[in-house]
Amino acid sequence: MKHKNILIGILLIALYLAVYAAIGTGLIAPYYQVNLYLMGINIIAAVSLNLIVGFTGQLALGHAGFMAVGAYVSAVLTLKLGQPFLPAILAGAVCAFVIGIIIGLPTLRLTGDYLAIATLGFGEIIRGLLVNIDYVGGAAGINGIPKLTNWTWLYLFTLLTVFSIKNFVNSTHGRACIAIRDNELAAETMGINTTYYKVLAFSIGAFFAGIAGALYAHYFFLIQPATFSFMKSFDALVMVVFGGLGSITGSIIAAMAVTFMNAALINFGSLRMIIYALLLVIIMVFRPQGLMGTKEFTLKHLFRVKEGGSS
Protein backbone atom coordinates (compact mmCIF):
# COMPACT_ATOMS: atom_id res chain seq x y z
CA MET A 1 0.00 0.00 0.00
CA LYS A 2 2.74 2.43 1.04
CA HIS A 3 4.83 1.56 -1.99
CA LYS A 4 1.91 2.21 -4.26
CA ASN A 5 1.38 5.67 -2.81
CA ILE A 6 5.03 6.55 -3.23
CA LEU A 7 4.95 5.30 -6.81
CA ILE A 8 1.86 7.40 -7.59
CA GLY A 9 3.51 10.40 -5.94
CA ILE A 10 6.66 10.01 -8.04
CA LEU A 11 4.62 9.59 -11.22
CA LEU A 12 2.57 12.72 -10.48
CA ILE A 13 5.65 14.81 -9.76
CA ALA A 14 7.35 13.47 -12.88
CA LEU A 15 4.29 14.39 -14.97
CA TYR A 16 4.27 17.89 -13.49
CA LEU A 17 7.99 18.44 -14.17
CA ALA A 18 7.82 16.94 -17.65
CA VAL A 19 4.98 19.23 -18.75
CA TYR A 20 6.59 22.20 -16.96
CA ALA A 21 9.81 21.64 -18.86
CA ALA A 22 7.94 21.07 -22.10
CA ILE A 23 6.10 24.39 -21.74
CA GLY A 24 9.28 26.19 -20.70
CA THR A 25 11.29 24.99 -23.67
CA GLY A 26 8.44 25.67 -26.07
CA LEU A 27 7.96 22.01 -26.88
CA ILE A 28 4.20 22.43 -26.53
CA ALA A 29 2.92 24.95 -29.05
CA PRO A 30 0.60 27.68 -27.69
CA TYR A 31 -2.42 26.11 -29.37
CA TYR A 32 -1.85 22.86 -27.55
CA GLN A 33 -1.19 24.74 -24.34
CA VAL A 34 -4.70 26.19 -24.48
CA ASN A 35 -6.06 22.68 -24.73
CA LEU A 36 -3.83 21.47 -21.94
CA TYR A 37 -5.24 24.14 -19.64
CA LEU A 38 -8.77 23.39 -20.79
CA MET A 39 -8.12 19.76 -19.98
CA GLY A 40 -7.23 20.62 -16.40
CA ILE A 41 -10.25 22.88 -15.99
CA ASN A 42 -12.54 20.27 -17.53
CA ILE A 43 -11.15 17.58 -15.24
CA ILE A 44 -11.99 19.72 -12.22
CA ALA A 45 -15.50 20.43 -13.55
CA ALA A 46 -16.20 16.82 -14.52
CA VAL A 47 -14.89 15.23 -11.33
CA SER A 48 -16.82 17.68 -9.16
CA LEU A 49 -20.00 17.09 -11.15
CA ASN A 50 -19.46 13.36 -10.87
CA LEU A 51 -19.64 13.68 -7.10
CA ILE A 52 -23.15 15.10 -7.49
CA VAL A 53 -24.49 13.09 -10.42
CA GLY A 54 -22.44 9.91 -10.34
CA PHE A 55 -21.89 9.28 -6.64
CA THR A 56 -24.92 10.90 -5.06
CA GLY A 57 -27.28 10.26 -7.98
CA GLN A 58 -28.72 13.79 -8.14
CA LEU A 59 -28.99 15.03 -11.71
CA ALA A 60 -27.88 18.65 -11.51
CA LEU A 61 -27.85 20.77 -14.66
CA GLY A 62 -26.56 24.01 -13.20
CA HIS A 63 -22.86 23.32 -12.91
CA ALA A 64 -21.95 26.21 -15.20
CA GLY A 65 -23.75 28.54 -12.81
CA PHE A 66 -21.31 27.64 -10.03
CA MET A 67 -18.39 28.03 -12.43
CA ALA A 68 -19.73 31.48 -13.22
CA VAL A 69 -19.85 32.38 -9.53
CA GLY A 70 -16.24 31.28 -9.03
CA ALA A 71 -15.10 33.06 -12.18
CA TYR A 72 -16.84 36.34 -11.43
CA VAL A 73 -15.97 36.53 -7.73
CA SER A 74 -12.30 35.76 -8.33
CA ALA A 75 -12.07 38.11 -11.31
CA VAL A 76 -13.61 40.97 -9.34
CA LEU A 77 -11.16 40.34 -6.49
CA THR A 78 -8.02 40.26 -8.63
CA LEU A 79 -8.96 42.84 -11.24
CA LYS A 80 -11.02 45.38 -9.32
CA LEU A 81 -9.84 44.97 -5.74
CA GLY A 82 -6.22 44.04 -6.44
CA GLN A 83 -6.14 40.92 -4.30
CA PRO A 84 -3.63 38.09 -4.86
CA PHE A 85 -4.60 35.04 -6.89
CA LEU A 86 -4.86 32.33 -4.25
CA PRO A 87 -7.30 34.14 -1.93
CA ALA A 88 -9.32 35.12 -4.99
CA ILE A 89 -9.67 31.51 -6.13
CA LEU A 90 -10.60 30.38 -2.65
CA ALA A 91 -13.09 33.22 -2.23
CA GLY A 92 -14.71 32.28 -5.54
CA ALA A 93 -14.91 28.66 -4.47
CA VAL A 94 -16.33 29.52 -1.06
CA CYS A 95 -18.98 31.75 -2.64
CA ALA A 96 -19.94 28.91 -4.97
CA PHE A 97 -20.06 26.60 -1.94
CA VAL A 98 -22.36 28.95 -0.03
CA ILE A 99 -24.63 29.42 -3.04
CA GLY A 100 -24.59 25.65 -3.43
CA ILE A 101 -25.97 25.31 0.09
CA ILE A 102 -28.56 28.04 -0.48
CA ILE A 103 -29.71 26.43 -3.72
CA GLY A 104 -29.35 22.87 -2.48
CA LEU A 105 -31.36 23.16 0.70
CA PRO A 106 -34.72 23.81 -0.93
CA THR A 107 -34.21 22.02 -4.24
CA LEU A 108 -32.61 18.79 -3.08
CA ARG A 109 -35.87 17.87 -1.40
CA LEU A 110 -37.08 17.39 -4.95
CA THR A 111 -36.33 14.18 -6.74
CA GLY A 112 -34.97 13.29 -10.15
CA ASP A 113 -36.60 15.31 -12.87
CA TYR A 114 -37.71 18.17 -10.68
CA LEU A 115 -34.21 18.58 -9.34
CA ALA A 116 -32.78 18.62 -12.86
CA ILE A 117 -35.15 21.34 -13.96
CA ALA A 118 -34.74 23.35 -10.74
CA THR A 119 -30.94 23.36 -10.99
CA LEU A 120 -31.22 24.24 -14.67
CA GLY A 121 -33.47 27.13 -13.64
CA PHE A 122 -30.91 28.26 -11.08
CA GLY A 123 -28.14 28.21 -13.65
CA GLU A 124 -30.28 30.48 -15.82
CA ILE A 125 -31.11 32.74 -12.87
CA ILE A 126 -27.42 33.21 -12.02
CA ARG A 127 -26.74 34.05 -15.66
CA GLY A 128 -29.73 36.40 -15.80
CA LEU A 129 -28.60 38.22 -12.67
CA LEU A 130 -25.04 38.61 -13.99
CA VAL A 131 -26.42 40.23 -17.16
CA ASN A 132 -28.19 42.77 -14.96
CA ILE A 133 -25.27 43.73 -12.72
CA ASP A 134 -23.46 46.65 -14.30
CA TYR A 135 -20.53 46.38 -11.89
CA VAL A 136 -19.46 43.16 -13.63
CA GLY A 137 -20.06 44.53 -17.11
CA GLY A 138 -23.55 43.21 -17.78
CA ALA A 139 -23.86 41.12 -20.93
CA ALA A 140 -20.43 42.27 -22.14
CA GLY A 141 -18.79 40.65 -19.14
CA ILE A 142 -15.40 41.36 -17.57
CA ASN A 143 -12.45 41.94 -19.85
CA GLY A 144 -8.74 42.16 -19.13
CA ILE A 145 -8.55 39.77 -16.20
CA PRO A 146 -4.86 39.22 -15.35
CA LYS A 147 -3.54 35.97 -16.76
CA LEU A 148 -2.53 34.37 -13.48
CA THR A 149 -3.40 30.73 -14.14
CA ASN A 150 -0.18 28.92 -14.89
CA TRP A 151 0.70 25.28 -15.11
CA THR A 152 1.67 25.03 -11.43
CA TRP A 153 -1.64 26.44 -10.15
CA LEU A 154 -3.64 24.39 -12.60
CA TYR A 155 -1.85 21.17 -11.72
CA LEU A 156 -2.09 21.81 -7.99
CA PHE A 157 -5.79 22.52 -8.08
CA THR A 158 -6.54 19.60 -10.37
CA LEU A 159 -4.74 17.28 -7.96
CA LEU A 160 -6.44 18.91 -4.99
CA THR A 161 -9.86 18.36 -6.59
CA VAL A 162 -9.26 14.77 -7.58
CA PHE A 163 -7.77 13.74 -4.25
CA SER A 164 -10.32 15.62 -2.14
CA ILE A 165 -13.20 14.02 -3.98
CA LYS A 166 -11.56 10.60 -4.00
CA ASN A 167 -11.05 10.77 -0.24
CA PHE A 168 -14.53 12.13 0.31
CA VAL A 169 -16.07 9.29 -1.68
CA ASN A 170 -14.08 6.71 0.25
CA SER A 171 -15.07 8.16 3.62
CA THR A 172 -18.15 7.51 5.73
CA HIS A 173 -19.76 10.56 4.16
CA GLY A 174 -19.04 9.30 0.67
CA ARG A 175 -20.53 5.91 1.43
CA ALA A 176 -23.63 7.65 2.72
CA CYS A 177 -23.87 9.50 -0.61
CA ILE A 178 -23.48 6.26 -2.57
CA ALA A 179 -26.16 4.67 -0.41
CA ILE A 180 -28.50 7.55 -1.28
CA ARG A 181 -27.78 7.04 -4.96
CA ASP A 182 -28.49 3.32 -4.80
CA ASN A 183 -31.69 3.55 -2.79
CA GLU A 184 -32.71 6.73 -1.10
CA LEU A 185 -35.51 5.16 0.88
CA ALA A 186 -33.30 2.35 2.20
CA ALA A 187 -30.57 4.85 3.06
CA GLU A 188 -33.04 6.92 5.03
CA THR A 189 -34.25 3.83 6.84
CA MET A 190 -30.65 3.07 7.81
CA GLY A 191 -30.53 6.40 9.60
CA ILE A 192 -28.71 8.43 6.96
CA ASN A 193 -29.72 12.06 6.96
CA THR A 194 -30.36 12.16 3.22
CA THR A 195 -30.95 15.91 2.92
CA TYR A 196 -27.72 16.67 4.78
CA TYR A 197 -25.60 14.42 2.57
CA LYS A 198 -27.24 15.52 -0.64
CA VAL A 199 -26.64 19.18 0.19
CA LEU A 200 -23.09 18.35 1.32
CA ALA A 201 -22.22 16.58 -1.94
CA PHE A 202 -23.94 19.29 -3.95
CA SER A 203 -22.10 22.15 -2.28
CA ILE A 204 -18.72 20.39 -2.36
CA GLY A 205 -19.28 19.89 -6.08
CA ALA A 206 -20.15 23.58 -6.33
CA PHE A 207 -16.96 24.50 -4.43
CA PHE A 208 -14.73 22.78 -6.96
CA ALA A 209 -16.78 24.07 -9.87
CA GLY A 210 -16.03 27.52 -8.45
CA ILE A 211 -12.32 26.71 -8.59
CA ALA A 212 -12.67 25.57 -12.19
CA GLY A 213 -14.44 28.84 -13.02
CA ALA A 214 -11.76 30.93 -11.30
CA LEU A 215 -8.96 29.14 -13.18
CA TYR A 216 -10.90 29.58 -16.41
CA ALA A 217 -11.37 33.31 -15.85
CA HIS A 218 -7.68 33.87 -15.15
CA TYR A 219 -6.54 31.99 -18.19
CA PHE A 220 -8.88 33.33 -20.88
CA PHE A 221 -9.02 36.86 -19.34
CA LEU A 222 -12.55 37.44 -20.67
CA ILE A 223 -15.70 36.12 -19.04
CA GLN A 224 -19.27 36.80 -20.10
CA PRO A 225 -22.56 35.51 -18.77
CA ALA A 226 -22.95 33.71 -22.11
CA THR A 227 -19.73 31.76 -21.43
CA PHE A 228 -21.48 29.89 -18.64
CA SER A 229 -24.62 28.89 -20.50
CA PHE A 230 -26.45 25.59 -20.26
CA MET A 231 -24.03 24.23 -22.87
CA LYS A 232 -21.15 24.42 -20.41
CA SER A 233 -23.13 22.45 -17.83
CA PHE A 234 -23.94 20.00 -20.57
CA ASP A 235 -20.27 19.63 -21.55
CA ALA A 236 -19.41 18.62 -18.00
CA LEU A 237 -22.34 16.21 -17.93
CA VAL A 238 -21.17 14.60 -21.17
CA MET A 239 -17.77 13.97 -19.63
CA VAL A 240 -19.29 12.44 -16.52
CA VAL A 241 -21.59 10.21 -18.53
CA PHE A 242 -18.89 9.12 -20.98
CA GLY A 243 -16.48 8.33 -18.19
CA GLY A 244 -18.98 6.51 -16.05
CA LEU A 245 -21.42 7.65 -13.40
CA GLY A 246 -19.44 7.08 -10.25
CA SER A 247 -15.91 6.69 -11.62
CA ILE A 248 -13.39 9.43 -10.86
CA THR A 249 -10.71 8.09 -13.17
CA GLY A 250 -13.42 7.65 -15.80
CA SER A 251 -14.27 11.35 -15.55
CA ILE A 252 -10.60 12.28 -15.83
CA ILE A 253 -10.09 10.17 -18.93
CA ALA A 254 -13.35 11.40 -20.46
CA ALA A 255 -12.49 15.04 -19.72
CA MET A 256 -9.14 14.63 -21.46
CA ALA A 257 -10.65 12.73 -24.39
CA VAL A 258 -13.50 15.21 -24.87
CA THR A 259 -11.12 18.18 -24.74
CA PHE A 260 -8.91 16.46 -27.26
CA MET A 261 -11.89 15.69 -29.50
CA ASN A 262 -13.03 19.30 -29.23
CA ALA A 263 -9.65 20.47 -30.42
CA ALA A 264 -9.54 17.93 -33.23
CA LEU A 265 -13.07 18.66 -34.45
CA ILE A 266 -12.90 22.41 -33.98
CA ASN A 267 -13.53 23.10 -37.65
CA PHE A 268 -16.69 21.03 -37.76
CA GLY A 269 -18.80 23.23 -35.51
CA SER A 270 -22.30 21.86 -35.27
CA LEU A 271 -21.27 18.48 -36.58
CA ARG A 272 -19.17 18.03 -33.46
CA MET A 273 -22.21 18.58 -31.28
CA ILE A 274 -24.23 16.15 -33.38
CA ILE A 275 -21.58 13.51 -32.79
CA TYR A 276 -21.64 14.23 -29.03
CA ALA A 277 -25.39 14.09 -28.86
CA LEU A 278 -25.52 10.84 -30.79
CA LEU A 279 -22.77 9.31 -28.66
CA LEU A 280 -24.64 10.38 -25.56
CA VAL A 281 -27.86 8.72 -26.70
CA ILE A 282 -26.09 5.58 -27.88
CA ILE A 283 -24.11 5.22 -24.65
CA MET A 284 -27.27 5.73 -22.60
CA VAL A 285 -29.24 3.21 -24.63
CA PHE A 286 -26.60 0.50 -24.60
CA ARG A 287 -24.60 1.26 -21.47
CA PRO A 288 -26.62 3.43 -19.07
CA GLN A 289 -23.92 3.32 -16.40
CA GLY A 290 -21.35 5.02 -18.66
CA LEU A 291 -18.28 3.56 -20.28
CA MET A 292 -16.38 2.77 -17.08
CA GLY A 293 -19.44 2.25 -14.93
CA THR A 294 -18.41 2.65 -11.33
CA LYS A 295 -15.05 0.98 -11.94
CA GLU A 296 -11.85 2.86 -11.34
CA PHE A 297 -8.80 2.74 -13.52
CA THR A 298 -5.90 1.73 -11.30
CA LEU A 299 -2.23 1.00 -11.62
CA LYS A 300 -3.04 -2.58 -10.82
CA HIS A 301 -4.95 -2.85 -14.07
CA LEU A 302 -2.15 -1.16 -15.92
CA PHE A 303 0.74 -3.30 -14.82
CA ARG A 304 -1.15 -6.34 -13.60
CA VAL A 305 1.03 -6.19 -10.53
CA LYS A 306 -0.07 -8.42 -7.73
CA GLU A 307 -0.07 -6.55 -4.48
CA GLY A 308 1.53 -8.14 -1.48
CA GLY A 309 -0.37 -8.08 1.78
CA SER A 310 -3.74 -6.51 2.27
CA SER A 311 -4.60 -3.72 -0.07
Add this chain to the structure above:
Amino acid sequence: METFIAQLLNGLSLGSIYALIALGYTMVYGIIQLINFAHGEVLMIGAFAGFYAITKLKLNFFLALIFAMVVSALLGIIIELAAYRPLRNSPRLAALITAIGVSLFLQNGGLVVFGADYVSFPQAVNKVTYKLLGGSVTVTSHQILILIVTIVMMLVLQYIVLKTKTGKAMRAVSFDKDAALLMGINVDSVISITFAIGSALAAVAGVLLGMYYQTIYPLMGTMPGLKAFVAAVLGGIGIIPGAMAGGFLLGIIETFVSGYWSTTYRDVVVFGLLIVILIVKPAGLLGKDTREKV
Protein backbone atom coordinates in the same frame (compact mmCIF):
# COMPACT_ATOMS: atom_id res chain seq x y z
CA MET B 1 -55.36 51.15 -18.24
CA GLU B 2 -54.73 51.05 -21.99
CA THR B 3 -51.25 49.64 -21.53
CA PHE B 4 -52.67 47.15 -19.10
CA ILE B 5 -55.16 45.82 -21.66
CA ALA B 6 -52.54 45.82 -24.40
CA GLN B 7 -50.14 43.85 -22.21
CA LEU B 8 -52.90 41.47 -21.23
CA LEU B 9 -53.72 40.76 -24.88
CA ASN B 10 -50.04 40.25 -25.64
CA GLY B 11 -49.71 37.96 -22.67
CA LEU B 12 -52.72 35.95 -23.74
CA SER B 13 -51.34 35.26 -27.21
CA LEU B 14 -47.88 34.39 -25.88
CA GLY B 15 -49.47 32.38 -23.09
CA SER B 16 -51.60 30.38 -25.48
CA ILE B 17 -48.44 29.34 -27.32
CA TYR B 18 -46.83 28.31 -24.03
CA ALA B 19 -49.97 26.41 -23.14
CA LEU B 20 -49.81 24.41 -26.38
CA ILE B 21 -46.18 23.46 -25.71
CA ALA B 22 -46.89 22.73 -22.05
CA LEU B 23 -49.66 20.32 -23.09
CA GLY B 24 -47.12 18.16 -24.90
CA TYR B 25 -44.82 18.10 -21.88
CA THR B 26 -47.60 17.29 -19.52
CA MET B 27 -49.09 14.50 -21.65
CA VAL B 28 -45.74 12.78 -22.10
CA TYR B 29 -44.91 13.21 -18.43
CA GLY B 30 -48.30 11.92 -17.43
CA ILE B 31 -47.84 8.75 -19.40
CA ILE B 32 -44.16 7.80 -19.00
CA GLN B 33 -42.91 10.17 -16.26
CA LEU B 34 -40.21 11.60 -18.49
CA ILE B 35 -39.35 15.23 -19.12
CA ASN B 36 -39.13 15.25 -22.88
CA PHE B 37 -36.32 17.76 -23.25
CA ALA B 38 -36.52 17.35 -27.01
CA HIS B 39 -40.01 18.85 -27.07
CA GLY B 40 -38.72 22.35 -27.84
CA GLU B 41 -36.81 20.95 -30.80
CA VAL B 42 -39.89 19.16 -32.11
CA LEU B 43 -41.51 22.58 -32.05
CA MET B 44 -38.62 24.01 -34.07
CA ILE B 45 -38.89 21.24 -36.68
CA GLY B 46 -42.63 21.91 -36.84
CA ALA B 47 -42.02 25.60 -37.43
CA PHE B 48 -39.60 24.83 -40.25
CA ALA B 49 -42.01 22.30 -41.74
CA GLY B 50 -44.68 25.01 -41.73
CA PHE B 51 -42.22 27.44 -43.27
CA TYR B 52 -41.37 25.10 -46.16
CA ALA B 53 -45.01 24.20 -46.64
CA ILE B 54 -45.89 27.86 -47.11
CA THR B 55 -42.87 28.96 -49.16
CA LYS B 56 -42.03 25.86 -51.21
CA LEU B 57 -45.29 23.93 -51.42
CA LYS B 58 -47.36 27.14 -51.65
CA LEU B 59 -49.92 25.80 -49.22
CA ASN B 60 -52.24 28.15 -47.39
CA PHE B 61 -51.87 28.73 -43.68
CA PHE B 62 -54.21 26.02 -42.45
CA LEU B 63 -52.91 23.31 -44.77
CA ALA B 64 -49.37 24.28 -43.78
CA LEU B 65 -50.37 23.96 -40.16
CA ILE B 66 -51.68 20.44 -40.76
CA PHE B 67 -48.55 19.55 -42.74
CA ALA B 68 -46.36 20.74 -39.86
CA MET B 69 -48.44 18.75 -37.39
CA VAL B 70 -48.03 15.56 -39.41
CA VAL B 71 -44.26 16.03 -39.75
CA SER B 72 -43.82 16.71 -36.05
CA ALA B 73 -46.10 13.86 -35.03
CA LEU B 74 -43.98 11.45 -37.09
CA LEU B 75 -40.82 12.91 -35.56
CA GLY B 76 -42.27 12.47 -32.08
CA ILE B 77 -43.08 8.83 -32.77
CA ILE B 78 -39.59 8.21 -34.15
CA ILE B 79 -37.91 9.86 -31.14
CA GLU B 80 -39.93 7.74 -28.77
CA LEU B 81 -39.20 4.55 -30.71
CA ALA B 82 -35.48 5.11 -31.16
CA ALA B 83 -34.42 6.83 -27.97
CA TYR B 84 -36.96 6.44 -25.19
CA ARG B 85 -38.48 3.01 -25.70
CA PRO B 86 -35.21 1.07 -25.17
CA LEU B 87 -34.78 2.93 -21.89
CA ARG B 88 -38.24 2.48 -20.50
CA ASN B 89 -37.05 0.17 -17.73
CA SER B 90 -33.69 1.80 -17.04
CA PRO B 91 -33.02 4.35 -14.31
CA ARG B 92 -34.71 7.73 -14.71
CA LEU B 93 -31.33 9.41 -14.91
CA ALA B 94 -30.46 7.51 -18.09
CA ALA B 95 -33.73 8.45 -19.77
CA LEU B 96 -33.34 12.09 -18.78
CA ILE B 97 -29.79 12.29 -20.14
CA THR B 98 -30.97 10.64 -23.34
CA ALA B 99 -33.70 13.24 -23.67
CA ILE B 100 -31.08 15.98 -23.40
CA GLY B 101 -29.00 14.15 -25.99
CA VAL B 102 -31.91 13.96 -28.43
CA SER B 103 -32.61 17.64 -27.88
CA LEU B 104 -29.02 18.61 -28.72
CA PHE B 105 -28.96 16.27 -31.68
CA LEU B 106 -32.00 17.96 -33.20
CA GLN B 107 -30.74 21.44 -32.37
CA ASN B 108 -27.40 20.92 -34.04
CA GLY B 109 -28.93 18.89 -36.82
CA GLY B 110 -31.16 21.91 -37.41
CA LEU B 111 -28.11 24.18 -37.47
CA VAL B 112 -26.49 22.00 -40.12
CA VAL B 113 -29.59 21.50 -42.28
CA PHE B 114 -31.31 24.89 -41.97
CA GLY B 115 -28.26 27.06 -41.30
CA ALA B 116 -27.67 29.27 -38.29
CA ASP B 117 -29.41 32.33 -39.73
CA TYR B 118 -32.73 33.72 -38.68
CA VAL B 119 -35.33 33.03 -41.37
CA SER B 120 -38.20 35.44 -41.73
CA PHE B 121 -41.48 33.61 -41.46
CA PRO B 122 -43.88 34.32 -44.34
CA GLN B 123 -46.98 36.32 -43.51
CA ALA B 124 -49.44 33.72 -44.69
CA VAL B 125 -52.30 35.53 -43.04
CA ASN B 126 -52.78 39.23 -43.64
CA LYS B 127 -51.98 41.30 -40.64
CA VAL B 128 -54.92 43.57 -39.92
CA THR B 129 -54.86 45.88 -36.96
CA TYR B 130 -58.12 46.55 -35.17
CA LYS B 131 -58.51 49.49 -32.85
CA LEU B 132 -60.51 49.09 -29.70
CA LEU B 133 -61.66 51.55 -27.03
CA GLY B 134 -61.44 54.57 -29.26
CA GLY B 135 -58.10 53.64 -30.83
CA SER B 136 -56.09 53.40 -27.65
CA VAL B 137 -55.82 49.60 -27.70
CA THR B 138 -54.85 47.72 -30.84
CA VAL B 139 -55.44 44.08 -31.62
CA THR B 140 -53.87 42.39 -34.61
CA SER B 141 -55.49 39.64 -36.59
CA HIS B 142 -52.47 37.49 -35.70
CA GLN B 143 -53.18 37.74 -32.00
CA ILE B 144 -56.80 36.75 -32.61
CA LEU B 145 -55.75 33.89 -34.87
CA ILE B 146 -53.25 32.57 -32.31
CA LEU B 147 -55.91 32.62 -29.63
CA ILE B 148 -58.54 30.94 -31.82
CA VAL B 149 -56.20 28.21 -33.07
CA THR B 150 -55.10 27.48 -29.52
CA ILE B 151 -58.62 27.25 -28.18
CA VAL B 152 -59.70 24.99 -31.05
CA MET B 153 -56.70 22.73 -30.43
CA MET B 154 -57.48 22.54 -26.74
CA LEU B 155 -61.10 21.65 -27.40
CA VAL B 156 -60.04 18.94 -29.84
CA LEU B 157 -57.56 17.60 -27.31
CA GLN B 158 -60.15 17.60 -24.55
CA TYR B 159 -62.51 15.74 -26.87
CA ILE B 160 -59.87 13.13 -27.72
CA VAL B 161 -58.81 12.60 -24.13
CA LEU B 162 -62.24 12.55 -22.54
CA LYS B 163 -64.61 11.17 -25.20
CA THR B 164 -62.72 8.74 -27.43
CA LYS B 165 -61.55 5.22 -26.83
CA THR B 166 -57.93 6.24 -27.45
CA GLY B 167 -58.25 8.93 -24.84
CA LYS B 168 -59.66 6.48 -22.38
CA ALA B 169 -56.70 4.17 -23.07
CA MET B 170 -54.30 7.08 -22.55
CA ARG B 171 -55.85 7.93 -19.22
CA ALA B 172 -55.73 4.28 -18.22
CA VAL B 173 -52.05 3.93 -19.08
CA SER B 174 -51.14 7.10 -17.24
CA PHE B 175 -53.11 5.88 -14.20
CA ASP B 176 -51.57 2.43 -14.02
CA LYS B 177 -49.49 1.01 -16.82
CA ASP B 178 -49.51 -2.60 -15.65
CA ALA B 179 -53.23 -2.72 -15.00
CA ALA B 180 -53.84 -1.16 -18.42
CA LEU B 181 -51.71 -3.88 -19.99
CA LEU B 182 -53.77 -6.54 -18.21
CA MET B 183 -56.96 -4.96 -19.55
CA GLY B 184 -55.72 -5.61 -23.06
CA ILE B 185 -54.57 -2.09 -23.86
CA ASN B 186 -51.61 -1.93 -26.20
CA VAL B 187 -49.43 0.28 -24.02
CA ASP B 188 -46.73 0.78 -26.66
CA SER B 189 -49.09 2.14 -29.24
CA VAL B 190 -50.85 4.34 -26.68
CA ILE B 191 -47.48 5.87 -25.78
CA SER B 192 -46.74 6.40 -29.48
CA ILE B 193 -50.09 8.13 -29.94
CA THR B 194 -49.41 10.35 -26.94
CA PHE B 195 -46.08 11.40 -28.41
CA ALA B 196 -47.74 12.02 -31.76
CA ILE B 197 -50.45 14.24 -30.27
CA GLY B 198 -48.03 16.14 -28.04
CA SER B 199 -45.64 16.69 -30.94
CA ALA B 200 -48.45 17.82 -33.25
CA LEU B 201 -49.43 20.42 -30.65
CA ALA B 202 -45.79 21.50 -30.47
CA ALA B 203 -45.82 21.96 -34.26
CA VAL B 204 -48.86 24.23 -33.97
CA ALA B 205 -47.03 26.19 -31.29
CA GLY B 206 -43.98 26.39 -33.56
CA VAL B 207 -45.92 27.80 -36.49
CA LEU B 208 -47.72 30.25 -34.20
CA LEU B 209 -44.40 31.31 -32.65
CA GLY B 210 -43.07 31.91 -36.15
CA MET B 211 -46.06 34.14 -36.77
CA TYR B 212 -45.72 35.88 -33.39
CA TYR B 213 -42.01 36.72 -33.66
CA GLN B 214 -41.96 36.67 -37.50
CA THR B 215 -38.61 34.85 -37.50
CA ILE B 216 -37.63 31.24 -36.98
CA TYR B 217 -34.20 29.69 -36.36
CA PRO B 218 -32.84 26.30 -35.26
CA LEU B 219 -32.45 27.29 -31.61
CA MET B 220 -35.90 28.88 -31.37
CA GLY B 221 -37.38 25.98 -29.44
CA THR B 222 -35.03 25.92 -26.46
CA MET B 223 -36.25 28.88 -24.41
CA PRO B 224 -39.99 28.51 -25.14
CA GLY B 225 -39.54 24.80 -24.40
CA LEU B 226 -38.00 25.46 -21.01
CA LYS B 227 -40.59 28.10 -20.19
CA ALA B 228 -43.43 25.88 -21.24
CA PHE B 229 -42.03 23.27 -18.93
CA VAL B 230 -42.18 25.85 -16.16
CA ALA B 231 -45.80 26.43 -17.19
CA ALA B 232 -46.54 22.71 -16.98
CA VAL B 233 -45.01 22.53 -13.50
CA LEU B 234 -46.90 25.68 -12.52
CA GLY B 235 -50.22 24.12 -13.42
CA GLY B 236 -49.34 20.70 -12.08
CA ILE B 237 -47.42 18.33 -14.29
CA GLY B 238 -49.46 15.52 -15.80
CA ILE B 239 -52.70 17.47 -15.52
CA ILE B 240 -54.03 18.71 -18.86
CA PRO B 241 -56.15 21.67 -17.66
CA GLY B 242 -53.20 22.58 -15.42
CA ALA B 243 -50.90 22.94 -18.43
CA MET B 244 -53.41 25.23 -20.13
CA ALA B 245 -53.85 27.41 -17.06
CA GLY B 246 -50.11 27.43 -16.37
CA GLY B 247 -49.33 28.43 -19.95
CA PHE B 248 -51.71 31.38 -19.97
CA LEU B 249 -50.57 32.48 -16.53
CA LEU B 250 -46.89 32.33 -17.47
CA GLY B 251 -47.42 34.22 -20.71
CA ILE B 252 -49.25 36.99 -18.89
CA ILE B 253 -46.66 37.17 -16.11
CA GLU B 254 -43.86 37.32 -18.64
CA THR B 255 -45.35 40.15 -20.70
CA PHE B 256 -46.20 42.09 -17.56
CA VAL B 257 -42.65 41.79 -16.24
CA SER B 258 -41.16 42.97 -19.52
CA GLY B 259 -43.82 45.65 -19.92
CA TYR B 260 -43.69 47.17 -16.46
CA TRP B 261 -40.22 46.29 -15.22
CA SER B 262 -37.43 45.12 -17.47
CA THR B 263 -36.95 42.64 -20.28
CA THR B 264 -33.62 41.45 -18.93
CA TYR B 265 -35.22 40.34 -15.67
CA ARG B 266 -37.95 38.42 -17.51
CA ASP B 267 -36.17 35.06 -17.50
CA VAL B 268 -34.97 35.51 -13.93
CA VAL B 269 -38.58 36.02 -12.83
CA VAL B 270 -39.85 33.02 -14.81
CA PHE B 271 -37.26 30.63 -13.40
CA GLY B 272 -37.58 32.16 -9.94
CA LEU B 273 -41.29 31.40 -10.15
CA LEU B 274 -40.44 27.80 -11.01
CA ILE B 275 -38.26 27.43 -7.94
CA VAL B 276 -40.90 29.00 -5.69
CA ILE B 277 -43.59 26.67 -7.04
CA LEU B 278 -41.35 23.63 -6.65
CA ILE B 279 -40.62 24.53 -3.05
CA VAL B 280 -44.05 25.71 -1.96
CA LYS B 281 -46.37 23.46 -3.93
CA PRO B 282 -44.48 20.86 -5.99
CA ALA B 283 -47.75 19.33 -7.18
CA GLY B 284 -48.60 22.56 -9.01
CA LEU B 285 -51.55 24.91 -8.77
CA LEU B 286 -54.14 22.37 -9.85
CA GLY B 287 -52.35 19.33 -8.48
CA LYS B 288 -53.43 17.31 -5.53
CA ASP B 289 -50.93 16.87 -2.73
CA THR B 290 -49.81 13.30 -2.55
CA ARG B 291 -47.86 12.07 0.41
CA GLU B 292 -44.95 9.80 -0.32
CA LYS B 293 -45.82 6.33 0.80
CA VAL B 294 -43.11 4.36 2.55
